[in-house]
Every structure is written in C-alpha cells, then in structure tokens.
Amino acid sequence: MIDREHKLSVVRQAKLLGFSRGSVYYLPRPVSDGDLALMRRIDELHLDYPFAGSRMLQGLLRGEGLETGRRHVATLMKKMGIKAIYRRPNTSKPAPGHIRKLAVTRPNQVWAMDLTYIPMARGFVYLCAVVDWFSRKVLSWRLSITMEAAFCIEAVEEALARHGRPEIFNTDQGSQFTSIDFTAVLKRSQIAISMDGKGAWRDNVFVERLWRSIKYEEVYLHAYKTVSEARAGIARYLNFYNTRRPHW
Numbered sequence: 001m002i003d004r005e006h007k008l009s010v011v012r013q014a015k016l017l018g019f020s021r022g023s024v025y026y027l028p029r030p031v032s033d034g035d036l037a038l039m040r041r042i043d044e045l046h047l048d049y050p051f052a053g054s055r056m057l058q059g060l061l062r063g064e065g066l067e068t069g070r071r072h073v074a075t076l077m078k079k080m081g082i083k084a085i086y087r088r089p090n091t092s093k094p095a096p097g098h099i100r101k102l103a104v105t106r107p108n109q110v111w112a113m114d115l116t117y118i119p120m121a122r123g124f125v126y127l128c129a130v131v132d133w134f135s136r137k138v139l140s141w142r143l144s145i146t147m148e149a150a151f152c153i154e155a156v157e158e159a160l161a162r163h164g165r166p167e168i169f170n171t172d173q174g175s176q177f178t179s180i181d182f183t184a185v186l187k188r189s190q191i192a193i194s195m196d197g198k199g200a201w202r203d204n205v206f207v208e209r210l211w212r213s214i215k216y217e218e219v220y221l222h223a224y225k226t227v228s229e230a231r232a233g234i235a236r237y238l239n240f241y242n243t244r245r246p247h248w
Helices: 010-016 021-026 031-050 054-063 070-080 149-163 182-190 206-218 227-243
Strands: 110-120 123-132 138-144 168-173 192-195
Touching: 021 138, 021 206, 021 227, 031 054, 031 070, 031 123, 031 168, 031 206, 070 149, 110 149, 110 206, 110 227, 123 149, 123 206, 138 149, 182 192, 206 227
Parallel strands: 110 168, 168 192
Antiparallel strands: 110 123, 123 138
C-alpha cells in the first residue's frame, strides 16, 4: 500500500508497486470529521483574512466557539498548504524576471501558477492551476492527493502544449515550484522565471481571486464524495469561469 510518511515519494512508491502515477491522485487524503470541519473553516477564514497566522486564526476560531490549540491550527495549515501573507523586509531574493512593475498587455506574456486545498466529504485533495495574467483564463489544472511537484509539472506541460509558451512564468517560492524538475520544464522552453518573495503579498493576485471564486461559487456548495465528483464539478465550473464569468 502507499505510505505517505515513507521516505520514497508517493509517485515512486506507486511505480514500484505497479500502480499508474495517475491512480494515486484519485484517492482523497483521509482526515477525521472534526479536523475536516476545522480545516474547512480555516480555509474560509484564510480567504477572508489572508494575513492571519496560526495565532490569529486560533483566536478567530475561539471567538466562534471552536476550541483548538495553536499548534494544531499550525499543523492543519501546513497540511492544507496555506500560510499567512504579509509584508516582510526584503531579505529573500526573488528569481529574475520579477513582474511587480510590469505592464501586462497581451496573452502569453505572463502566466502564473499556484495550488490550493479542496475539501471533500471524507478527505481532501489539492488543486493546481495555470492562469494567463492578461485573459485571466485557466489554461490547465490538475488534482492530486499530495503537494509534490509532479502534478504541477503535468499542468504546466499541458498548458505549454495547448497554448504555446509565455514570456514569464510566476509562482511563489513553494517547494513544488523551486524543484529542479519543475524549473527545468520552464528553462527548456526558455521561459523567464519569476518568484514572489517569501512572506510577501503575492504577485499571483489573479490566482488568489480564482481560488476565492471557485471555492465560494463551486467547492463550498458541494460535498464531493469522490475525486471523480470533484474533478467533474471543478471542470464544469472552470468552463463557466473561462467562457462566461466576468473578470473585473
């Protein structure tokens, strides 16, 4: 069986056991009902108060009558892949091609990518997406049970195959996006890499808006029982998002 705590990656374990890589992405990560409800509320609070760290989130939860320790909140935040977003002294060095002052005037000038937590009825998965900064359209996306780089790479490769290549590709400094395998895909296509400084307000503002839209307009309205249901619901919504929903 797949052991998520093993030193070998989930993808490597799947290969050794004879499973297809994709098959491990269709099993939601198990979690207790109590933690699932808590994670759902933490996710909602994070969307509304992205600057809130574990201490503030614990206080907000306590104000709603949800008693839990700060350490447990921090553990769940790590599991969900969320961090407080705030300004910090400029001690990190974003990758060349930084785009904060760039005027984006055309498609395929700048693409951005991020990932987020998607709650389900009995667990959760992660969603990653590639977004064109100019059109605001989602160019490709993937679901996974882990935050490893593999599913992000698959999404990037699909976007490149379907839409050509951008001049600049922007991400945060998450381990998925700084990995050798991920950056190699961009370098092979001669794409300039831009990364937000750690702990800073994200340049990926349009991806953040996408997460808020998809969660409040789709994910939170459904308790997906299977990853197939989640995939179908998200696919439906993203088709609407790309073709009909206004982007202000």
